[in-house]
Amino acid sequence: ELADIGVTGLAVMGANLARNAARKGFRVALNNRSNEKTETLLAEHGQEGSFIGSSTIAEFVASLAKPRVVLIMVKAGKPVDIVIDELLEHMEPEDIIVDGGNSLFEDTRRREKTVSDRGLHFVGMGVSGGEEGALEGPSMMPGGTRQAWDRIAPIFTKMAVSVDGLPCCALMGPDGAGHYVKMVHNGIEYADMQLITEAYDLLRTVYGRSAAEIGEIFAGWKTGDLDSYLIEITAAVLAKQDPQGKGALVDMIRDEAEQKGTGRWTAQSALELGVPITAITEAVFARALSGRPEQRRAAEATLGGMRGGTLEAGQAEIDKIRDALYASKIVAYAQGFEQLTVASKQYNWDLDLGLIATIWRGGCIIRASFLDRIREGYASHPDAQSLLLQEYFSAAVLKAEQAWRDVVVVAVQHGVAVPAFASSLAYYDGLRRTRGPANLLQGLRDYFGAHTYRRTDQEGSFHIRWSQDGTEVKS
Template identity: 45%
Template structure:
């Protein structure tokens, strides 16, 4: 191939021009990469080209499209770098197989950026070994993140990462290294070149999508806890959505500063164009989910790592879908009389909710990072938790100032067993736990459900308790199933069983 022909070829092939794919392509072009795009839906390609040409103005276009997998490979430099933005599951394999049929080679890289289950990625890598290099990158940040800078969690073959790293560092969200704050951009064609990129190699195949899965589980809990605080302010304090929005804006100036607090305030401040009512009041209280929170809860059970607040957030969404049944129950089941809080105590209750949300947030992140630690041990991954916290500071849905403190905690102690054992976070909860307990107690006494806030408190109390009632539980298990138990006055590996049916209850060493 001549140099002139090589220079005319694209740097990257991209398959999938849906919402996320289109915006990633435009982001790549903003950063100077020539992209050839393919999608089975020609209207998506037309929309992509129209937007790209409009945004480029008088500058020559960097995006072109094609009509087949064969044409895609012909228009991209070899060895090929092909990025996929297609639905998880069978579509990923379908595209990989069609690329192989079109002539993909063993040293060509295929990058899955969809919301794939991490274990599927592991199996996929084995399936295509020797035929192509299968690599994954989990992408967080939604449509705007993809367009102007997402948080990227790549994993797979280290050689593939060496080729992809400059691309991902270019298009990723950036943070100010001095403050840890996001460097925002929202103007096409003007990418952020300075700052630290929110993209870092996570580890072997599957690890990136696992970390993203846990990110989403934390996201579920974070969103649910904000909703619970809103529920208390709406029901117990009788506050209007616009007033609650103002409270959240104030919270966003302190330790709760985050993207989710910010957008929650915006949602609550918005009015419905048709009725003039607060928009939140005309949105049906039936929450959807795409499965990543569920996957996180399931994984926590499989690994044996408690993540109750994440699970409660998943359950809360599931219960929200039972709208008809809840409506019937609301007319039949009795609860306590709601004790409205007067204006004199409003500031106090709001302050308690702030501290409850902050303390519970610490516990949710402790649960998520503990889950990643145990999964990494099981899978043989070497995860850098300080770096993971850093790449979540911008571009992703859970981006927050709070993440700088988490990164600092793991920088202080790379072997930190649990985030709650870090001196800074232990001190933060010690200072605020009284407010947290009162907020949960008041909500419970008023019959206002706060499953995530209260489960986080129970997690904290169980975690700090040296002797739990699991001794009775293990006795129960031995009674009905001869499951044996260990003794506090003997080595733990020695097992014992009581012959419960005999009057003298003899203890038998197993």
């Protein structure tokens, strides 16, 4: 009997997705560049379902029912192109190649073209939820043709986790849409984690609370508006004792963040598209600064560390930090969704923002009850200009606004950096201005570069002959 789906690339993600599919009752063909991983998977988990092992791509493709569905889970980048080329030698028109790795959406657009030119379908699918999600039910964001989706939907919607009966897997749009949505998901994840880190830093550094105490504070936030996976695991990490017996584990971990690049990609794309995503970008920069410990040590020695002594944190201060975190988080998500809106227009993807919020509710790292509010918001206002203008969120930020300002003031006075809190607030304040200060910018640009300006009272472009008689000319 032939397989329903084939998985090539059996490192942690591929192996777990293959097992997930088999456990859901699908017959799964297995392949990996080196045979060892295939054999290990069959030996250790072969009894979990129906698998067909293979040692060559030809054998692998031959073991699949037509039209064939192959999921590629190899290392992102060049390996994906190598595997696609190999598959194309053996697969036939109407077959479907799905790339489930963290590929850059532009690569996906290019690959989609190559594969569809050969008469096959290409689906670029973002997979979120890490190793555990892959096995137990991830959130999956496929991009491709409707025809390909109709064929693969019965398999992938069954593998994905479901929330309130809705699978966290749906067609996002054509070509690179799925990988783009996954990229922005990761960008939002960067911002979310940075905001959590800033709340922790204030409590730890300015208010002198212990890691365990802060863990309890976060545990208390799990039940309110902030209820989310990231808040839950923050409480767990802060509560963890050092297995080597030196107090709280978090106090023993080096403060140098690493990154794989999806946050950077999100920021790069936002810069290309001209979308202000301050929280995500600050999160990427904060990781970069954290990665320069020598420079930071030298700067602290020369310029001094925190200003002033520690403060007492009563319930009022803790509540304010929670409110600041929530308001900043709303801004970060509003910015991420705006980026999706702009990209959707730019690439003709017709993204459904409510659907995106729906499939992010389970399986993925940013899963949160908050996403239900976003989903409801887009259901009632599909064309809202910003998440911040949807009733629920505008009421929430207005309610948190004073606390948010107070928290940023305390941070600034104590010299403790809160780039994501502060830049979210700056974005919010910039957004609430019918008339901002860019009039002066335009004046300056006209002065040194004759870039012209537009007037508030008349149509057309104007220029001042700055270095001549100072008169205004209409151009």
